[in-house]
Amino acid sequence: xLAMVLFSGNFxxxxxxxxxxxxVADLILIRYGVSGPLCLxxxxxxxxxxxxxxxxLALTLLGGVPYFLLTAGAxxxxxxxxxxxxxxxxxxVFAPLLAWLVLGDRPGAGVLAGVAILVAGLVMxxxxxxxxxxxxxxxxxxxxxxxxSGFNWALFGVLMRRWGLSGLRTACVMGxxxxxxxxxxxxxxxxxxxxxxxGAAAIQAGYQGLVAGWLAIILYSRAVAALGPSRGALLxxxxxxxxxxxxxxxxxxxxxxxxxxxxxxxxAGMLVGALWRPGGDRRGVRPPPRAPR
Numbered sequence: 001x002l003a004m005v006l007f008s009g010n011f012x013x014x015x016x017x018x019x020x021x022x023x024v025a026d027l028i029l030i031r032y033g034v035s036g037p038l039c040l041x042x043x044x045x046x047x048x049x050x051x052x053x054x055x056x057l058a059l060t061l062l063g064g065v066p067y068f069l070l071t072a073g074a075x076x077x078x079x080x081x082x083x084x085x086x087x088x089x090x091x092x093v094f095a096p097l098l099a100w101l102v103l104g105d106r107p108g109a110g111v112l113a114g115v116a117i118l119v120a121g122l123v124m125x126x127x128x129x130x131x132x133x134x135x136x137x138x139x140x141x142x143x144x145x146x147x148x149s150g151f152n153w154a155l156f157g158v159l160m161r162r163w164g165l166s167g168l169r170t171a172c173v174m175g176x177x178x179x180x181x182x183x184x185x186x187x188x189x190x191x192x193x194x195x196x197x198x199g200a201a202a203i204q205a206g207y208q209g210l211v212a213g214w215l216a217i218i219l220y221s222r223a224v225a226a227l228g229p230s231r232g233a234l235l236x237x238x239x240x241x242x243x244x245x246x247x248x249x250x251x252x253x254x255x256x257x258x259x260x261x262x263x264x265x266x267x268a269g270m271l272v273g274a275l276w277r278p279g280g281d282r283r284g285v286r287p288p289p290r291a292p293r
Contacts, residue, residue, distance in 0.1 A: 034209025039175025078142025090150020114273025
């Protein structure tokens with residue numbers, strides 16, 4: 001739960017940086033320039049374990065620099081409100097399906113009902129952008145990127161579970177491998193707008209680098225490793241509610257009635273998937289012993 005609270009401010013923080021002189025490339029450099037070396041130091045101490053080079057590359061592509069490029073790049077087109085809903089909502093939708101396909105962990109009726117409700121809520125939230133509403137006519141681009149990032153994050157959790165990797169090692173492998181991008185980034189983009197916006201850069205370093213890019217990912221990875229991807233995907237209900245709150249409080253973003261209804265629908269879908277335990281959906285629970293005759 002703590003990881004979700006920490007994640008909830010990620011989108012508002014990134015949007016704040018974009019509105020105060022930083023580019024998407026700058027956000028990437030700051031995030032992994034801070035979190036990458038920290039993860040590398042921990043990884044050198046605990047070792048790679050079963051994280052082979054191929055597995056490390058796959059996890060980094062799904063949850064490292066490319067993942068953050070999708071989320072930060074999406075906020076150049078759409079709002080932090082959309083980001084705080086569509087990204088965790090996408091993870092919630094795809095994780096049970098991927099766990100079924102990859103792990104053979106068939107989702108129960110409660111999870112399927114929750115996913116159906118989630119899809120309806122995601123359409124309500126993204127519908128305004130698709131129709132050229134909030135965020136302008138290109139908001140649909142950001143919405144699609146956010147759903148894509150949710151898919152990547154779901155697959156990241158499923159593969160981590162399939163390969164039996166610990167949460168701490170997975171998070172550190174992903175962050176440490178992202179360090180290799182930094183020299184290429186500096187060669188291609190340089191320092192960008194960071195020298196001209198030191199205050200905004202410091203905020204991003206503290207939150208994106210330390211809180212969201214390091215601590216929250218370690219906590220979430222450990223939770224998925226312990227609970228499994230299907231149950232772990234039920235953790236994000238706090239992200240939409242708190243994320244929209246931060247976007248309204250810190251950025252003054254307008255929240256339409258349709259988006260509020262969509263937010264409530266998404267949270268309802270998450271809660272249904274997490275809490276619904278009908279009698280026919282008790283897989284793995286042994287029936288009580290029969291009374292002796």
